[in-house]
Amino acid sequence: MKIQVRGLTKAFGGRRVVDGLTFEVEPAAVTGFLGPNGAGKTTTLRMLLGLVAPDSGSATVDGRPYAELPDPGRTIGAALEATGFHPARTGRDHLAVLCTVHGFDRRRADEALETVGLAEAARRRVGGYSQGMRQRLALAAALLGDPEVLVLDEPSNGLDPEGIAWLRQFLRTWADAGRTVLVSSHLLSEMEQLVDRVVIIDRGRLVHAGPLAHLPGGQVSVHSPQAEALRTALEATGARTHRTRPDALTVTGLPCAEIGRLAHRHRIELHELTPESGDLETLFFTLTGGGSGSGSGTGNGIGIGAGSREGK
């Protein structure tokens, strides 16, 4: 099932926090939803889940807005925040209550706890859970309806490296089964390990969407016996070059096809043209000019312009 977001817009107090946002999330892939703190990720997800009404535009799953899904609980599962658990309840009781509320078989509670690796802690009170265990419990809650589509807001927050490795494997298996998953984060370095595709937003607007493997902003390595002539031609277009050998350059700021076209136009012989995939950090800073937040990274990864969390 596909998630489709079309012209989605939402303003709070006259300020647009989601601004004409359009993107799609395909099944059978893990899609990262990335942007600095306050970029509008959570608001977008809340609109997708029918928790906030858009001012204009739409967010649909399988072609329908949440409110019109015939069986929303079995279509889309979401973990928006790993908070709001009753501390005196056990993990198992928490899920059992949700099963009752949503009309799911109570056996799903134990199955979901098993899936997220919380079976042994199931009968302990949530008040004693670590942040990572709460994340797993929130994920278990999202899985109760055995949905086709999973939406996770910052699921790696509070997970230790072992937890991250587990999450990566879980998401991989999920996508390999042909299901859809959208995972939001402001931690680029972690997402790079977790996702196949990215949707990057900043100030409520789309900055970039596409496969992780084809990120722009990376470098291209070029071998040519006329490296100096090529360098002159490239720099005239504004691309940055670095001579690595007498017959080799790395080029930043132009894709392979453009470099090949330019070389052809100047009758420059090429022996090799190799893209070196960009990384998310380079991409983000290239596309947004450094992000809208302030301050440095937070948590155990590198944050995208991770400033303070506003208005929460």
Ligand SMILES: Nc1ncnc2c1ncn2[C@@H]1O[C@H](COP(=O)(O)OP(=O)(O)OP(=O)(O)O)[C@@H](O)[C@H]1O
């Ligand atoms: N109900 C609300 N009323 C007023 N302002 C809101 C409301 N919900 C969100 N905002 C504001 O909208 C902006 C976008 O917030 P949102 O939580 O969607 O961003 P985010 O990208 O998810 O950020 P984070 O990574 O911090 O969760 C923020 O400035 C936030 O303060």
